[in-house]
Amino acid sequence: MKKMFQLIVIINLVLTGFGTTAISNSMIKINSNVITYNEEINSKVLTNNENTEYWGLLIGVNEYYNYPEDSFIEMKLVVERLYNTLICSDFWQEDHIKIITGKNATRKNIIDAFKWLEINEDKDDICFIFYGGHGIISIELFPPFDEDDRHDGYLSTYWTSQYCSKPLLLLNLLGLYITSISDDKFNKLLSKLDSKGICVAILACQGGEFDDSPRKPLTRPSIFENFFMENKQFSYDFCEDLTDSGRVILMPCKEDEGVDGTWFIDFLIQGFQGFSDVNNDDLCTAEEAFNYSAPLTTEYSSKYAFLTNYPSIFDDYPGELVITQSELPPSIPESFTNLSTGEVGKAYNFKIRSEDPDNDLIRYYIEWGDGTYEYSDFHQSNEIINLSHSWEKEGVFNFYIYSEDIHGSRNIFPYKDLIMITDENEIDQIQLNESYYSFYPVCDNIQVGQSFKPQMNYISKVAVPIFSRANDPVYLYIKKNIDDEESLAEAYISIPPTNNDFSKGVYNWAVFDIPSLYVNINETYYIVCKTDFFWQGQQRNLWASNDEDVYQYGSLLYSTDYGENWNNCLNEDFCFVIYGK
Numbered sequence: 001m002k003k004m005f006q007l008i009v010i011i012n013l014v015l016t017g018f019g020t021t022a023i024s025n026s027m028i029k030i031n032s033n034v035i036t037y038n039e040e041i042n043s044k045v046l047t048n049n050e051n052t053e054y055w056g057l058l059i060g061v062n063e064y065y066n067y068p069e070d071s072f073i074e075m076k077l078v079v080e081r082l083y084n085t086l087i088c089s090d091f092w093q094e095d096h097i098k099i100i101t102g103k104n105a106t107r108k109n110i111i112d113a114f115k116w117l118e119i120n121e122d123k124d125d126i127c128f129i130f131y132g133g134h135g136i137i138s139i140e141l142f143p144p145f146d147e148d149d150r151h152d153g154y155l156s157t158y159w160t161s162q163y164c165s166k167p168l169l170l171l172n173l174l175g176l177y178i179t180s181i182s183d184d185k186f187n188k189l190l191s192k193l194d195s196k197g198i199c200v201a202i203l204a205c206q207g208g209e210f211d212d213s214p215r216k217p218l219t220r221p222s223i224f225e226n227f228f229m230e231n232k233q234f235s236y237d238f239c240e241d242l243t244d245s246g247r248v249i250l251m252p253c254k255e256d257e258g259v260d261g262t263w264f265i266d267f268l269i270q271g272f273q274g275f276s277d278v279n280n281d282d283l284c285t286a287e288e289a290f291n292y293s294a295p296l297t298t299e300y301s302s303k304y305a306f307l308t309n310y311p312s313i314f315d316d317y318p319g320e321l322v323i324t325q326s327e328l329p330p331s332i333p334e335s336f337t338n339l340s341t342g343e344v345g346k347a348y349n350f351k352i353r354s355e356d357p358d359n360d361l362i363r364y365y366i367e368w369g370d371g372t373y374e375y376s377d378f379h380q381s382n383e384i385i386n387l388s389h390s391w392e393k394e395g396v397f398n399f400y401i402y403s404e405d406i407h408g409s410r411n412i413f414p415y416k417d418l419i420m421i422t423d424e425n426e427i428d429q430i431q432l433n434e435s436y437y438s439f440y441p442v443c444d445n446i447q448v449g450q451s452f453k454p455q456m457n458y459i460s461k462v463a464v465p466i467f468s469r470a471n472d473p474v475y476l477y478i479k480k481n482i483d484d485e486e487s488l489a490e491a492y493i494s495i496p497p498t499n500n501d502f503s504k505g506v507y508n509w510a511v512f513d514i515p516s517l518y519v520n521i522n523e524t525y526y527i528v529c530k531t532d533f534f535w536q537g538q539q540r541n542l543w544a545s546n547d548e549d550v551y552q553y554g555s556l557l558y559s560t561d562y563g564e565n566w567n568n569c570l571n572e573d574f575c576f577v578i579y580g581k
Ligand SMILES: [Ca+2]
Pocket: 276, 277, 278, 279, 280, 281, 282, 283, 284, 285, 288
């Protein structure tokens, strides 16, 4: 059942509603995945000269108007990481990179950004374009009718969910056409660029749709032909252009696949940082980064996610396309402090260390979990340093420490830790052990709970790790029996959407105040959580859990009928902390 939840969650994450899955039997697409891809690694033709400039366009659609459940908070983080990685390299200048995220990620702004690229770049130059957001597949309604599978891929924008959620199919399709960028449109935008090398990286479902070659012929006449002469001409023009396009397109999956998590782009970023430089020339090419990312993406997605992704590459650039100079980040920080509890207002020291492969100076970026964050000073590589922080309220805090070298190269994976802060209460029951990518939606029709046995006479607070994409009130109840109408106590809070990197398990705890509830020690009680949101597969509010029996005195429960009937999962437990007296 949980698998069903998760699968629906993921599929919805990527399709925003109405997508139709395509069965692909395309002959034109280069479906080379990592296993069959073997372009010459050492025969790089590096023809950059003093006139070669690098231009970047980084698009992260992290927010969808009116549809917080579609938001993709990670995309903003990914774009920031990409920017930081490119800028570490001397090839790249700040004013040569345009970033489009949030409310700015509209179709018009994206097309305008391509115009900005077009005006600035010339044939000596190299362009890098990233798009991250929901990819949608739809029947091929508009020309050119060039898809063997009769489906087009679309890159969504800020307005897409709003205009694609109309009940009528035709309105949906029109909305899609008006608000998003089809693979054909994308191809057209790329074809206006003169740069000798263009690298495109896509992180979207059906990302494999975006490898259209400019040489691709119009394969099928259509009834729309007479109405769309301009487009028809456009396609025929493409047929005549038989020169190399100079494009390398890096795609997270095949054209009919969904994408789960940000692994593909995470490992591409690592590749551009220098992990991919197999020939040790301190240059990272698009091909090297792909070869580095593809097997890791497959490995990590098969191990941790619900869909296994097989990235693919379209490579029309002669030789290898250099994107960055290598600048390796420091290692993931290791901690020498083992502290799980603390008191309000008291400063605690954490000893940490990391090592830069180039022996560069290192500073640390810390998110303390209470809304505060800070940078440390620069320190020697491998030096054990002290970080100090005090938490000002009772609760559970996940905190994250990132290492970054003096050139700005930052490890994309943080050190993760947790501290339980107490004030006037004490900690009674805890289950802190989450397993990667284990969670349940918290909704109205889907309700979730956890049984426990208190060892103190009063319950005063319950903390649960809930990842939120919207400002929904989350209701928490304490019940004596799971199907009791009446609850012994209830509390609710609104959890604002945070900048958290959910796909890496980075999120905060929500703390619910219970007005001192008297309970009998060692008897079973239940925590129940719900929101007012009707679940149709969205990842709007999620409660982290463990898919093994890690808490002895209770178990995880869920209901799929508004709390009428409950399923008791004896071998799973939610994460929670109960404060008592
Ligand atoms: Ca290299």
